[in-house]
Amino acid sequence: MGSINTGPQSDSGFAGLKTNAKRLNDSLQYSCQWGATNDGGMHRLACDDQDRLVREWFIAETTKCGCSHKIDAMGNIFAIRPGENNNIPPIGLGSHLDTQPTGGRYDGILGVLCAMEVLRVIHEANVTTYAPIAVVNWTNEEGAIFPPAMLGSGVWAGQFTLEHGHSRKSIEGKTMAKELERIGYLGSTPCSSQENPLSAHFEVHIEQGTILDRAEKAVGIVTGAQTVRWFRLTLTGRAEHTGGTPMDNRSDALLAAAKVIVEVNKTAIEHGARATVSTAKSSPQSMNTIAGTVELSLDLRAPTDQEMDELEQSLKHAFDAINAEHGTSLAMDVVWDSKATHFDSEMVECVRQSAKEIGCSHEMTSFIGHDSVYTSKVVPTAMIFARCKDGISHNPAEYTRPEEYAQNLARS
Amino acid sequence: MGSINTGPQSDSGFAGLKTNAKRLNDSLQYSCQWGATNDGGMHRLACDDQDRLVREWFIAETTKCGCSHKIDAMGNIFAIRPGENNNIPPIGLGSHLDTQPTGGRYDGILGVLCAMEVLRVIHEANVTTYAPIAVVNWTNEEGAIFPPAMLGSGVWAGQFTLEHGHSRKSIEGKTMAKELERIGYLGSTPCSSQENPLSAHFEVHIEQGTILDRAEKAVGIVTGAQTVRWFRLTLTGRAEHTGGTPMDNRSDALLAAAKVIVEVNKTAIEHGARATVSTAKSSPQSMNTIAGTVELSLDLRAPTDQEMDELEQSLKHAFDAINAEHGTSLAMDVVWDSKATHFDSEMVECVRQSAKEIGCSHEMTSFIGHDSVYTSKVVPTAMIFARCKDGISHNPAEYTRPEEYAQNLARS
Numbered sequence: 001m002g003s004i005n006t007g008p009q010s011d012s013g014f015a016g017l018k019t020n021a022k023r024l025n026d027s028l029q030y031s032c033q034w035g036a037t038n039d040g041g042m043h044r045l046a047c048d049d050q051d052r053l054v055r056e057w058f059i060a061e062t063t064k065c066g067c068s069h070k071i072d073a074m075g076n077i078f079a080i081r082p083g084e085n086n087n088i089p090p091i092g093l094g095s096h097l098d099t100q101p102t103g104g105r106y107d108g109i110l111g112v113l114c115a116m117e118v119l120r121v122i123h124e125a126n127v128t129t130y131a132p133i134a135v136v137n138w139t140n141e142e143g144a145i146f147p148p149a150m151l152g153s154g155v156w157a158g159q160f161t162l163e164h165g166h167s168r169k170s171i172e173g174k175t176m177a178k179e180l181e182r183i184g185y186l187g188s189t190p191c192s193s194q195e196n197p198l199s200a201h202f203e204v205h206i207e208q209g210t211i212l213d214r215a216e217k218a219v220g221i222v223t224g225a226q227t228v229r230w231f232r233l234t235l236t237g238r239a240e241h242t243g244g245t246p247m248d249n250r251s252d253a254l255l256a257a258a259k260v261i262v263e264v265n266k267t268a269i270e271h272g273a274r275a276t277v278s279t280a281k282s283s284p285q286s287m288n289t290i291a292g293t294v295e296l297s298l299d300l301r302a303p304t305d306q307e308m309d310e311l312e313q314s315l316k317h318a319f320d321a322i323n324a325e326h327g328t329s330l331a332m333d334v335v336w337d338s339k340a341t342h343f344d345s346e347m348v349e350c351v352r353q354s355a356k357e358i359g360c361s362h363e364m365t366s367f368i369g370h371d372s373v374y375t376s377k378v379v380p381t382a383m384i385f386a387r388c389k390d391g392i393s394h395n396p397a398e399y400t401r402p403e404e405y406a407q408n409l410a411r412s
Numbered sequence: 413m414g415s416i417n418t419g420p421q422s423d424s425g426f427a428g429l430k431t432n433a434k435r436l437n438d439s440l441q442y443s444c445q446w447g448a449t450n451d452g453g454m455h456r457l458a459c460d461d462q463d464r465l466v467r468e469w470f471i472a473e474t475t476k477c478g479c480s481h482k483i484d485a486m487g488n489i490f491a492i493r494p495g496e497n498n499n500i501p502p503i504g505l506g507s508h509l510d511t512q513p514t515g516g517r518y519d520g521i522l523g524v525l526c527a528m529e530v531l532r533v534i535h536e537a538n539v540t541t542y543a544p545i546a547v548v549n550w551t552n553e554e555g556a557i558f559p560p561a562m563l564g565s566g567v568w569a570g571q572f573t574l575e576h577g578h579s580r581k582s583i584e585g586k587t588m589a590k591e592l593e594r595i596g597y598l599g600s601t602p603c604s605s606q607e608n609p610l611s612a613h614f615e616v617h618i619e620q621g622t623i624l625d626r627a628e629k630a631v632g633i634v635t636g637a638q639t640v641r642w643f644r645l646t647l648t649g650r651a652e653h654t655g656g657t658p659m660d661n662r663s664d665a666l667l668a669a670a671k672v673i674v675e676v677n678k679t680a681i682e683h684g685a686r687a688t689v690s691t692a693k694s695s696p697q698s699m700n701t702i703a704g705t706v707e708l709s710l711d712l713r714a715p716t717d718q719e720m721d722e723l724e725q726s727l728k729h730a731f732d733a734i735n736a737e738h739g740t741s742l743a744m745d746v747v748w749d750s751k752a753t754h755f756d757s758e759m760v761e762c763v764r765q766s767a768k769e770i771g772c773s774h775e776m777t778s779f780i781g782h783d784s785v786y787t788s789k790v791v792p793t794a795m796i797f798a799r800c801k802d803g804i805s806h807n808p809a810e811y812t813r814p815e816e817y818a819q820n821l822a823r824s
Contacts, residue, residue, distance in 0.1 A: 208656035228655070230699060241805055242688040242711045243640070243779035244620035247681050249803065254689055258673035265667050269659050276654040277666055278703050280692045287642060287709045287747075291690050297699045299654045335699075367655035391661065393653055 017121050024117040025402035031057060031097070031113065032105050041396025042099040042109075046140035046151075047075070047179035054097050055185060058137055061116060065123040067135070071187025072196060074152045074165050075139040075180045078189075081119060083129040091129070092198035092379070093118060094136030094371060095205060096152075100144055104398020106206040110386060112137055114204040131199055138371045139180070145170040146179075148336075153371035155191045157378045162191055193378040200347060201375035204384045206400050208368055210391030217360045218404035221351050222383035225341040225366040225373045226274075227308040231298040233260065233277075234331040239284060239292030251327040254282050254291035260330075263318040264298065271311045273302040274367055298332075301367045305340050340365075341373045344380035351382050429533050436529040437814035443469060443509070443525065444517050453808025454511040454521075458552035458563075459487070459591035466509050467597060470549055473528060477535040479547070483599025484608060486564045486577050487551040487592045490601075493531060495541040503541070504610035504791070505530060506548025506783060507617060508564075513556055516810020518618040522798060524549055526616040543611055550783045551592070557582040558591075560748075565783035567603045569790045574603055605790040612759060613787035616796045618812050620780055622803030629772045630816035633763045634795035637753040637778040637785045638686075639720040643710040645672065645689075646743040651696060651704030663739035666694050666703035672742075675730040676710065683723045685714040686779055710744075713779045717752050752777075753785045756792035763794050 034054040035044025044050040055077060059069055062079035070078040080090050095111020115135040122129065139152030146168040148154075155165040166177035180186040189196050207213075212220050237253030261277045268275030276299045282291040300315075302308040319330050355361060364385065366373075375381045389399040446466040447456025456462040467489060471481055474491035482490040492502050507523020527547040534541065551564030558580040560566075567577040578589035592598040601608050619625075624632050649665030673689045680687030688711045694703040712727075714720040731742050767773060776797065778785075787793045801811040 208653050210658060210661055226655075240803070240807075241620050241780065242690055243638075243686065243713055243781075244800075244805055245686075245803060246622060247677070247686055249622055252677075252688070254692060255673055255677050257692075258670035258689075261667055261670035262674060265659070265664075274655065274657075274659060276664070276700075276702055277670075278654055278694065278699060278701055279697050280666060280669075280694045280703075280706070282690065282692045285691050285693075287690060287711055289690055290688055291692075294692070299699055301655055368653065369655075388656075391652070391656060391658075393656055395651075 017125055017127070019117050019121055021402055023120070024113060027116065028105065028109060028113040031109065035099060037102070037396060039396040040105075041398070042103045042105055043101055044097070044099045044103075045101065045145050046098040046142065047146070047176070047183055047185070049183070051098055052183035052185070055137065055183075058097065058112070062119065062135055065119045067119070070189040070196060071185055072156065072189040072191040073162055073187055074155045074191040075185035075187060076152045076156060076191060077137045077185075078196070079119075079135040081123065081129070081133045083132040085130060086132055088131040089197040089199045090132040090134035092134045092136050092201040092375070093203070094134075094138055094201060094375075095203050096138045096141035096371060098140060098142050098144070100142050102396060103142070104393060104396055106386070106388075106398050106400050107208065107393055108141055108205070110206055110400060111204045134198060136201075139185075140176070141371055146176045150369055150371055150374055151176070152191070153374040156196075157193050157374040159374050159377065165191070198375070198379050201372055201379055201381045202347070202384070203370060203372040203381070204386060205370055206393060206398065207385040207388040208391070208393035209388065211364055212362060212385060212387040213389060213391055215362060217362055218358060218387055219355050219360045220362040220364045220385035221348060221355050221360070222343065222366055222385055223348055223363050224343050225369065226301045226303050227305050227340040228336065228338040228369065229300045229308055229312065229334065230336040231300075232333045232335050233296040233298055235260070235294045235296070235328050237292055237326065237328045238290065240290050242288045242290055245290060250290060252290050253294045253328055256322050256326040256328040257282075257294040257296055259322045260296065260319060263322065264315060267311065267314050267318060268300075271302065271307065271314065273300065273307060273311050275300045275311070303340065303365055308340075338369060338373070341376050343372070343376055343382050347380045347382035351384055355384075429537055429539070431529050431533055433814055435532070436525060439528065440517065440521060440525040443521065447511060449514070449808065451808040452517075453810070454515045454517055455513055456509070456511045456515075457513065457557050458510040458554065459558070459588070459595055459597075461595070463510055464595035464597070467549065467595075470509065470524070474531065474547055477531045479531070482601040482608060483597055484568065484601040484603040485574055485599060486567045486603040487597035487599060488564045488568060488603060489549045489597075490608070491531075491547040493535065493541070493545045495544040497542060498544055500543040501609040501611045502544040502546035504546045504548050504613040504787070505615070506546075506550055506613060506787075507615050508550045508553035508783060510552055510554050510556070512554050514808060515554070516805060516808055518798070518800075518810050518812050519620065519805055520553055520617070522618055522812060523616045546610060548613075551597075552588070553783055558588045562781055562783055562786055563588070564603075565786040568608075569605050569786040571786050571789065577603070610787070610791050613784060613791055613793040614759070614796070615782060615784040615793070616798060617782055618805060618810065619797040619800040620803070620805035621800065623776055624774060624797060624799040625801060625803060627774060629774055630770060630799055631767050631772045632774040632776045632797035633760060633767050633772075634755065634778055634797055635760055635775050636755050637781065638713045638715050639717050639752040640748065640750040640781065641712045641720055641724065641746065642748040643712075644745045644747050645708040645710055647672070647706045647708070647740050649704055649738065649740045650702065652702050654700045654702055657702060662702060664702050665706045665740055668734050668738040668740040669694075669706040669708055671734045672708065672731060675734065676727060679723065679726050679730060680712075683714065683719065683726065685712065685719060685723050687712045687723065715752065715777055720752075750781065750785070753788050755784070755788055755794045759792045759794035763796055767796075
């Protein structure tokens with residue numbers, strides 16, 4: 001990871017520029033015609049026909065701002081406006097246009113549209129930037145039908161091979177590569193931060209949490225992303241008759257699982273972390289047979305890798321005690337392990353100074369993965385969070401105030 | 413419910429009779445050729461072809477002991493050996509030959525085979541009983557593919573209508589009536605305790621619990637059956653992002669459900685009752701979305717109806733506190749409500765006296781439904797429990813010792 005080359009252009013060169021909140025919001029709402037649902041939400045899955053249409057619009061709009069386009073082998077689109085020094089890799093401003101199956105109008109979309117607004121302002125003002133600027137639409141950030149999430153940025157940043165990216169399958173058995181080809185976005189540019197580099201990556205994203213909304217602040221300074229570790233837990237006890245088996249002679253896998261769930265919540269709070277068991281499946285599914293096995297998911301999030309390890313250790317001790325009490329056994333398999341990310345300090349300082357001018361100083365780490373988590377592995381990266389009404393996200397009710405999200409850009 | 417007419421025949425008339433443990437066990441194992449599984453267990457579902465074959469054998473064997481047969485409209489078979497007074501309804505000795513899909517060789521089968529052994533001993537000794545004796549094979553006690561359980565005895569005892577019994581459907585859509593017809597057991601005798609009465613009903617059954625096994629006693633005196641109440645619980649919270657939602661701003665339906673499960677266990681122990689949550693299903697099934705709804709089953713068993721009401725009240729108070737803490741709501745729907753059963757005191761006394769002679773005095777209430785629970789609604793009924801190795805039942809490992817189960821009959 002090198003340091004960002006901001007070039008000799010001083011801050012004062014852009015001092016008079018202002019983003020247009022109305023244009024940004026109109027444009028965002030316009031772009032949501034592709035995939036809009038009746039409840040005000042969005043259903044625009046990576047590589048579906050709505051995704052194809054919004055990509056066409058994105059290319060047309062950025063072309064109006066003097067951009068040429070590179071489409072890479074994962075369908076990531078780089079809309080590049082030349083600068084003074086076109087031998088320097090572009091400064092990237094990116095996010096994603098795909099959504100959850102029952103998603104909202106801001107997650108990802110806000111980041112791409114904010115980047116487009118910055119581009120429009122610069123283009124209108126006839127500014128030639130020191131380095132080129134690339135507005136990036138990353139493919140399949142949501143991973144909704146082609147898991148995992150952040151696939152396009154992940155391949156670009158070398159976190160997954162291209163072959164892995166291409167071979168991801170939907171439940172219906174369609175591959176990512178085939179679907180990219182079908183919509184015309186299996187591009188010829190290598191999907192690689194080495195062969196198609198950026199100098200930096202900025203991303204505006206809806207917070208998907210309540211910190212800014214509770215503080216009534218428009219933006220937050222994201223200093224990095226927390227560590228995330230996912231497990232699949234399988235508890236095994238003894239399936240027996242609910243009527244015939246005395247209370248003191250049971251090995252009830254669901255009772256043990258319940259204690260695991262309670263313990264996960266308690267321990268996470270004690271550690272200042274976040275931990276959730278969100279899925280439970282007991283077997284056999286018979287009302288009068290004590291559960292013999294129960295499968296749980298476990299989602300842990302902590303600010304640092306060390307805190308994650310401590311949290312995991314505390315939980316393991318607690319689980320051992322539960323097993324000892326109930327005669328159960330517990331298998332704990334890691335499904336995903338994402339280390340903590342620390343964004344580039346110089347880039348974070350840019351965001352910090354800009355935020356200060358609009359009275360915002362909340363610094364936060366993201367509990368959620370974003371394209372920027374992967375770009376930060378290979379180029380200086382920073383993120384700006386936008387206030388999220390009531391913290392609701394991955395839901396049609398997702399909302400951020402237009403007058404506030406324009407502020408994200410005032411100093412971008 | 414009238415009192416049992418034991419008639420003028422004194423106990424001493426049968427004093428010399430002894431059951432044959434080897435013949436009983438040989439016969440039981442022989443009968444298990446129909447439906448035997450490789451693991452030593454049984455798979456003989458009501459009205460399947462194995463059930464048809466064991467029924468044919470049952471009729472042939474009881475015919476050898478001077479029985480004629482009535483087959484009623486639910487396929488219940490009454491093998492009747494005449495007595496001195498054939499205007500008196502027969503004394504019934506019954507249980508069931510059907511099994512769970514992965515059942516053992518004793519649940520139900522032991523009761524029918526014990527009754528057949530009693531019949532053989534009496535027939536060999538050329539005893540003419542005061543009243544006729546009927547060995548009864550009740551249809552579909554397990555309710556494995558035609559729920560609910562105890563259907564044949566239930567219709568006979570007027571707990572369900574014949575139409576209800578006939579229209580029960582398997583998952584494949586086959587009706588009970590069609591399947592009875594298919595195997596040739598849709599009989600012409602009315603399925604009714606009024607039109608085809610018994611004077612009494614005795615049943616030997618494997619305990620399906622650990623009380624006798626722990627006490628190392630061969631038999632137990634069953635004084636009645638506990639009350640059973642089943643509920644379907646639905647907890648509703650808020651589905652939100654596991655990463656984005658702070659720990660102190662959640663309405664986590666699965667966490668609340670876990671506390672419900674722990675509370676059910678704790679409260680049941682405090683009340684000296686049995687209570688089990690054996691099934692759990694959370695929604696949405698997404699690792700990074702907090703569960704918005706969870707469905708649980710709740711199975712409560714208490715010695716008396718009043719104790720059941722008290723248990724339910726305590727649980728409701730505890731559930732209210734959980735909902736208040738987590739901002740969840742809980743719907744609680746009764747699925748089944750079976751009142752406590754008290755067996756006929758005179759019949760229980762017969763069992764008590766017989767048990768005493770072999771050094772057994774454990775009195776117990778059944779936590780599980782049996783055909784006798786329904787027969788007790790209309791005729792004097794009593795049950796004898798047989799020791800169950802390690803309390804394991806509804807499992808191929810189900811076992812009761814042949815030398816001990818013969819003792820069940822020594823004084824029957």
